[in-house]
Amino acid sequence: MAIEPTKTIDERGEVCPVPDVDAKRALKKMNAGEILEVLIDYPLSKERIPANSKKDGHEVLAIEETGPSEWRILIKV
Numbered sequence: 001m002a003i004e005p006t007k008t009i010d011e012r013g014e015v016c017p018v019p020d021v022d023a024k025r026a027l028k029k030m031n032a033g034e035i036l037e038v039l040i041d042y043p044l045s046k047e048r049i050p051a052n053s054k055k056d057g058h059e060v061l062a063i064e065e066t067g068p069s070e071w072r073i074l075i076k077v
Contacts, residue, residue, distance in 0.1 A: 003061060003074055005037035006030065012041040012070065019045040020052060023075070027058055030077045035061065038073040046071050 009026050011019035023038050030036060038049055050060040053075045061074040 003035060005074060006034035008037040008039065010039045011045065012039055014040075015042050016044050016048065020048050023049050023073075024052060024056070027053065027056065027075065027077055032077055034077045036075045036077065038075070039066070039070070040073065041070045043069065046073070049073055050075075 007026060007030060009022055011022060014022075019038065019040050019042060023036065026036055040046060040049070046063060050063060050073060053060055059076040061076050062072070064072045066072045
């Protein structure tokens with residue numbers, strides 16, 4: 001089953017801490033049950049965004065590799 005995100009932020013080309021800060025900001029503005037899709041190409045963000053999201057009480061639904069050094073993270077608020 002494909003998960004349809006409520007909002008997508010494209011952080012490809014950005015390095016820490018920009019993707020982490022942007023993801024945190026986006027999640028704060030979203031309602032419970034909504035899904036944020038974060039597109040990244042910075043390996044450290046692949047570890048940090050899910051860890052920080054879980055710490056803030058969100059559910060990480062998926063971390064998918066979408067290409068060479070590109071990932072898609074799905075987080076449920």
